[in-house]
Amino acid sequence: MKHLVYIFVILLSVSTLAQNTSLFEQGNALYNEGDFDQAILKYEAIIENGEHSAELYFNLANAHYKLNHIAPSIYYYEKALKLAPNDKEIKNNIAFARNMTIDAIGTVPEVGLSNYIKKLTNTFSFDIWAKAAVVFVCVFVVLFLTYYFAYSTTKKRLSFVSSMLCLGVTCLAVMFAFHKYNLDKKDKPAIIFAQESQIKSEPNLRSTEAFILHEGTKVQILDTVNSWKKIKLSDGKTGWVLNQDIKAL
Template sequence: MNYRNSIFQTVFYFLTAWVISTGTAAGEENLSRISLANSYYAKGQYQEAAAGYQKLINGGYKNGFLYYNLGNSYYRLGKTGPAILNYIRAKHFLPRDESLKANLKTAILKTEDQLEPPSAKGIGTFLFWVNDFTLKEQLKFLGIINLFFWGVLSIWIIQKAGFWNVARKTMTVILLIAIISIGAKVYLESENTLGVVLAKNTQIKSARGANNVTLFQLHEGSVVSIIESQNDWYYIELNDGKKGWAQKEFVGSEGAY
């Protein structure tokens, strides 16, 4: 019995230490770097600000406002392509942020082609709320609903008729919707990858290879859907259904955040 207790204690201490250590991983240093980059931005030193934000992102730091600020810095530098790409990446973490939506629209209006991200299709239309919540938010919601569901089920075991029966059925439906929503979110994020043209202009080819027929031309900041990735080429689709192959070096993928 003592041996078993000591194992449980060790595991408990290890987990506690892990939680504490990861909780403080963000640390003061990252926040001071963000603060410094913000101050560069405020002084109009957008190049330095962008470099500061980018360095944090390259180091694996993930935050929607960080991408947002980086997008703003690129916009100020006149680089609409990288600006739009970072706004789209920020949208993953801040799906309901109005400032982000406004800045993205403004940046797109600055582009030659004015191609906007595709609107929701298929599952995205049916489960319309999925795109308005991050995966993390949906998992948190699932956790709470899960707690309520089992709680209600426990009471229902004792008191099967009346209110608790209705509550059990309602909680079952809500739990199922929460699970389906998470599944849809994962599916949509893996299937619908957006790309943004980063070069001043790029030629979209009929097949992989620079010698193939040029189907059309896209300019910096054009938002496209990436259907497939093969070697150095993306197979892209525009909102109007036009498709073709674009060189990866000229197109930034939102999935590469």
């Protein structure tokens, strides 16, 4: 019975993959014909099937951009960038999309050692830092065993120094891995989808207006209270926005 279940799952996966490939090709064909609305429907159908990829999000963002859909285009470019953070084409297109936004928001400059460590941590993903730690700890074990069983004084010295260096690099990789994990955990970006959204000073409609944001602006979600989310801008300002006006990445 278990074998039949496995066979069914495999067949279902193959069928879904074939369907998604067909939808993607149809979407690309519609996009090339200039039928961006229909292309979007094809791409969204793939997402509904549980498929996610940088290429899919990138094409979906391009279709929205062609229709001047500011918020959706930026949203899906951001989604694509999360999966392919070093893709130059995605970075280039998202820059064009951001130029369509109304809000001009500055940034709070980060200086000092903490900023340098943050930049270094963000060089690689959590997975890469973790894998690097595993590799270096394995090398450390091999070198330490070489040191322990070696008869030559020179070989012992070289093995010991090399093993200690690997141990140090392992510790650094572990530190950066945990730091990256914490940074990613705190990172909760979202895009304003409402054409114009009143940001309140407190999570209720009776509170005073803190400022106004427009579609496409990227924010960070800090907290959620009922139908409100507390957000933070890159310039440090905070406020409360209705759930319906925002879409988390």
